[in-house]
Amino acid sequence: MSVKFAVIPAAGLGTRFLPATKAMPKEMLTLVDKPLIQYVVEEAFEAGIDTVVLVTHAAKPSLENHFDRQFELETDLELKNKLALLGVARNTLPQGMKLVSVRQGKALGLGHAVACAAPVVQDNPFAVLLPDVICYHAQQNATDQLVTDFGQHGVSSIALQAVDPAQVHKYGIAGVSERGQITQLVEKPSAEQAPSNLAVLGRYLFTPSIFAELAQTQRGVGGEIQLTDAMQALLQHQPMRGVTFSGEVHDCGDKLGYLAATLTFAQRHPELGEAFKKLLKS
Numbered sequence: 608m609s610v611k612f613a614v615i616p617a618a619g620l621g622t623r624f625l626p627a628t629k630a631m632p633k634e635m636l637t638l639v640d641k642p643l644i645q646y647v648v649e650e651a652f653e654a655g656i657d658t659v660v661l662v663t664h665a666a667k668p669s670l671e672n673h674f675d676r677q678f679e680l681e682t683d684l685e686l687k688n689k690l691a692l693l694g695v696a697r698n699t700l701p702q703g704m705k706l707v708s709v710r711q712g713k714a715l716g717l718g719h720a721v722a723c724a725a726p727v728v729q730d731n732p733f734a735v736l737l738p739d740v741i742c743y744h745a746q747q748n749a750t751d752q753l754v755t756d757f758g759q760h761g762v763s764s765i766a767l768q769a770v771d772p773a774q775v776h777k778y779g780i781a782g783v784s785e786r787g788q789i790t791q792l793v794e795k796p797s798a799e800q801a802p803s804n805l806a807v808l809g810r811y812l813f814t815p816s817i818f819a820e821l822a823q824t825q826r827g828v829g830g831e832i833q834l835t836d837a838m839q840a841l842l843q844h845q846p847m848r849g850v851t852f853s854g855e856v857h858d859c860g861d862k863l864g865y866l867a868a869t870l871t872f873a874q875r876h877p878e879l880g881e882a883f884k885k886l887l888k889s
């Protein structure tokens with residue numbers, strides 16, 4: 608069964624990035640010239656997904672607007688014969704991709720946000736991409752790696768990356784067997800309690816069974832409905848795989864992580880890269 612849906616939870620408050628995120632969604636922060644949300648929509652598209660379910664909030668209409676047509680802008684660019692820019696403005700949503708948005712009225716946690724997508728996704732496997740985590744891999748993006756793994760094994764999976772053992776307390780950490788099965792998931796463990804140094808990085812692939820688990824999940828850490836709790840429950844009766852991702856992972860919800868990502872992406876940018884490197888040197 609192929610994976611056609613991706614859920615992108617974008618209804619959070621973005622408090623770590625205040626004041627930037629007071630009136631602007633964190634997911635609209637730009638890496639060079641594209642908002643974070645567009646990077647993850649493109650990642651899903653490149654992985655063969657054709658429907659994005661954007662979980663958003665009343666205070667964040669710019670997220671939906673970014674992927675909609677902008678008639679005045681398009682007419683103006685057309686009249687001025689700025690056709691390259693017209694293409695850029697029109698194709699924020701890759702051609703052939705559908706975007707459905709659902710609302711999460713109150714930010715009750717990541718698990719709750721994913722559950723809000725259930726009426727659209729229904730009985731289908733789906734990917735989840737956290738839009739404030741930007742991944743890069745020159746050959747195969749992180750979501751595509753999970754989709755490929757699903758094609759081979761047909762079970763849920765989580766993208767993982769090794770982190771410095773001294774930093775495991777900042778992440779969700781997975782225990783993984785030799786055959787790639789997740790044995791344990793621990794949220795922000797101490798170095799002694801951690802089953803490994805493999806951190807959950809913000810890309811998941813779920814069978815629809817996760818929705819039944821989410822429906823049962825009570826509020827956990829921080830009073831929020833945690834995705835990790837539902838994943839732990841799913842693990843009790845369905846196998847789940849860990850897929851190690853070897854590319855770059857940037858936590859753009861964190862100010863320093865965002866700055867590092869900006870430097871990396873600007874240097875790699877096809878039009879600005881060389882000039883930016885010179886600028887850095889000078």
Ligand code: UTP
Nearest residue numbers: 616617618619620621622623714715716717720
């Ligand atoms: P984060 O925890 O990084 O986002 O969630 P946040 O809560 O917005 O940010 P901080 O911690 O206050 O700075 C990861 C993703 O999940 C979404 C967020 O919008 C973000 O893209 N999210 C989180 C929801 O959609 N709903 C929630 O209730 C929580």
